[in-house]
Amino acid sequence: MTDFDDxxxxxxxxxxxxxxxxxxxxLTHHVAVARKAGNRLIRRRRVAVGSTVLAGSAAAVxxxxxxxxxxxxxxxxxxxxxxxxxxxxxxxxxxxxxLSQLHQSRVQVQAGRMPAEALPTDTPRSDRVEGDxxxxxxxxxxxxxxxxxxxxxxxxxxxxxxxxxWKCDPPADDRFGCTNGTDIVTVTVRxxxxxxxxxxxxxxxxxxxxxxxxxxxxxTVMGVNPIAVHxxxxxxxxx
Amino acid sequence: MRAxxxxxxxxxxxxxxxxxxxxxxxxxxxxxxxxxxxxxxYAKVYVSWHRADDPVAxxxxxxxxxxxxxxxxxxNTEQPIDxxxxxxxVDSDYGERVDVLDALATLSPxxxxxxxxxxxxxxxxxDTARDLGVSEDVVRTRSRRALQKLRPLLEDPExxxx
Numbered sequence: 001m002t003d004f005d006d007x008x009x010x011x012x013x014x015x016x017x018x019x020x021x022x023x024x025x026x027l028t029h030h031v032a033v034a035r036k037a038g039n040r041l042i043r044r045r046r047v048a049v050g051s052t053v054l055a056g057s058a059a060a061v062x063x064x065x066x067x068x069x070x071x072x073x074x075x076x077x078x079x080x081x082x083x084x085x086x087x088x089x090x091x092x093x094x095x096x097x098x099l100s101q102l103h104q105s106r107v108q109v110q111a112g113r114m115p116a117e118a119l120p121t122d123t124p125r126s127d128r129v130e131g132d133x134x135x136x137x138x139x140x141x142x143x144x145x146x147x148x149x150x151x152x153x154x155x156x157x158x159x160x161x162x163x164x165x166w167k168c169d170p171p172a173d174d175r176f177g178c179t180n181g182t183d184i185v186t187v188t189v190r191x192x193x194x195x196x197x198x199x200x201x202x203x204x205x206x207x208x209x210x211x212x213x214x215x216x217x218x219x220t221v222m223g224v225n226p227i228a229v230h231x232x233x234x235x236x237x238x239x
Numbered sequence: 240m241r242a243x244x245x246x247x248x249x250x251x252x253x254x255x256x257x258x259x260x261x262x263x264x265x266x267x268x269x270x271x272x273x274x275x276x277x278x279x280x281y282a283k284v285y286v287s288w289h290r291a292d293d294p295v296a297x298x299x300x301x302x303x304x305x306x307x308x309x310x311x312x313x314x315n316t317e318q319p320i321d322x323x324x325x326x327x328x329v330d331s332d333y334g335e336r337v338d339v340l341d342a343l344a345t346l347s348p349x350x351x352x353x354x355x356x357x358x359x360x361x362x363x364x365x366d367t368a369r370d371l372g373v374s375e376d377v378v379r380t381r382s383r384r385a386l387q388k389l390r391p392l393l394e395d396p397e398x399x400x401x
Contacts, residue, residue: 009358009386015339015393016359020261023273027256031249033278038285175304177372186372223374 156239157189159211159219163235178232185223185232192216209233244288251294252281258360259298265355266306268340279305299370303356307348307371342392349373350385357382 157171161178168178168187175188190198192213198220199210209221209229219236223229259280263273280302284294291297343351349371356367357378364382368375 012339012354012386012389012393013358013361016265016355019339020265020359023257023261023264023270025256025260025274025277027253030256030260030278030281031252034252034281034285035245035248037278037282041282041286174308175372177369184368184372184374222372225374 158214158217158239159187159189160237160239161187161232161235162237163232166232166235180228180231183223183225183228185221185228187232187236188220188222189217190220192218211236214238248285248288251284251298255295255298259302262299262355262360263302263306265340265343265359266302266351268344276302276306276309296370303352303370307352339393342389345388345392346385350381353378353381354385354389 157174157176161168163178163180165180166178167180169176174190175186177184177186179185192215195210195213195218209232211219211221211233221229221233221236223232256277260273260277263276263280264270267273267276280298283301283305284291284298287297288294343354346354352371353367356362356370357364362370364375364378368378371378
């Protein structure tokens, strides 16, 4: 069965199989929970993308408000509709438009200096998106007014490898593998928060390379051949 | 389109769900952690459903990556468990019955993943290396080392597995 049968591999296989038999998952429940969690992830990604795209617009509006402070919610600077309800007259054609309109309405609320206690308070913390200036609250129910989604772009990590003779797999989760036909290395994108712990992890493979921080992430390159690790590490390309 | 995706996803979970959660159980040694791990995996697979050429392989890799990342983070705040000889039914010379999960708990996350892939899923060295993003030499070396470590814990021929 394996290369190590004479070392106890077959005995171990038997033990593992017998031990695993006690697991009888409720798959229907798993499907329901996974769909709910998956849709939540999709929503959050859309919020993140939308916030990035619209951050410039929001900043412009806030600057406009500082130049022409408005005593009431009605006047709004920056070219947006004076009345937030105006957006409701336009049919929502796609999620991006819907997101834009949602965000505009939020910006207008901020511009009108709506009291904080008037903002939705039942929004879970995890559904709040922190912007560059102030938190932008996206009420969960708002998303139900948006049409179903456009397909998400391909999974994209902030780093790639452009090393001659090396080919890399598409990212899976937070990592991808690369090979030159002989050696294999794994490139993993990690949170900056764990970098110090990672660098001082005594169990870390000795031939692991850790990049400098790029924003709030860094990359590691792990492999057996230190020459291969070094070669790939030198050809990391950050986006 | 969404209904079709949901139907495909439901079929997918029912096709691989038992195998995936059993793998998660052997990796974590805990039913609740195994459920959490598989749920996190399913959610990621659901999000990437239309992008995954091979959902089964994608799910397996996601499960393994999530497990190893989770263990690495947790190890920043907890001490790795080596063998504890004061547990019921365990002698200092390992002569008594030892649960295979307790034995697996003595391994590092990567070694444990290699053992589960190789000796429970019967995956080849090549496939295991690809799943974990390491070289085949690493798989061979760590497999051998893990078996050497597990052998004294599991070798009692009179033992009846749980």
